[in-house]
Amino acid sequence: VEHGIEDKVDSIIVPTEEVIEVKNGEKKITERTLYPGYVFAHVDLDTSLWLKIQRLPKVSRFIGEGKTATPLSDADIKVILDKMENRSAPKPKIDFETGEMVRIIDGPFSNFTGMVEEFDLDHGKLKLNVSIFGRNTPVEILYTQVEKII
Template sequence: SRFIGESKKPTPLSEKDINLIIEKSEQKAAPKPKISFDVGESVRITEGPFANFTGVVEEYDMVHGTLKLNVSIFGRSTPVEILYSQVEKII
C-alpha cells in the first residue's frame, strides 16, 4: 500500500517520498577502510583525548572501523577503542 501512519489514520505518501525511499535503499554503502594494522602491532594515536599515546593492537572491528588497543596510562595497561583514522603505524 502507499499509506503510512497509525492503523486508524493512515497517511498517504507522495510519489516524491516513495522515490526518495527507493533511492536511499538502492544507494551503495560507503567503502570500508582497508585494515592495515595487525594484532600485536604498535601504533600511535593521532587525535582525541589519547593523542600522542602509543598502544598495541589487540583486535579490530571491520564493521565499525575500530581498533581495540592496550595503552599504558599511569603505568597501567588500559583498553581503548578508537577509529582506524585516529591512529598511525609506528615506523
C-alpha cells in the same frame, strides 16, 4: 577493445571501493580494487574471442577449469554489483596486525602509543592496550585515529 570484437563485448568491470588511508597524520580517500588481479567481462565468448583474450598481456587464465571459462552465476554478479553500488561512507583501510604498536594521532589519547589487541571490522574500530599512568588500559578507537609506528 580490439577491432572486430566490439559486438561480442557487452561490458568490462573492475570492481572498486573507496577507503580511507591515514598517512603522516592526514586522512585521504583512495580507491582500491575489490578483487585484485581480476577483470570481469560480460562477453559472447567463442573460440576466436577466447584466443584473443588469452593473448592479451598479463592475462594468465580464466576462472574455470582447463581451456573453458566458467560464467559467474547471476547471484555472484549481483553480489559484485551490489558492493559497487552500495557505497555509503568510505571504509577505513585496515593495515594493522594484532600485536602491532601504533600511535594515536587524534582524540583524547593523541600522542599515546598502544598495542593492537582486536579489530572490529564492521564499525571501523581497533581495541588497543594503551599504557596510561603506568597501567595497561584497553581503549577502543577508530582506525582513522591511529598510524603505524615506523
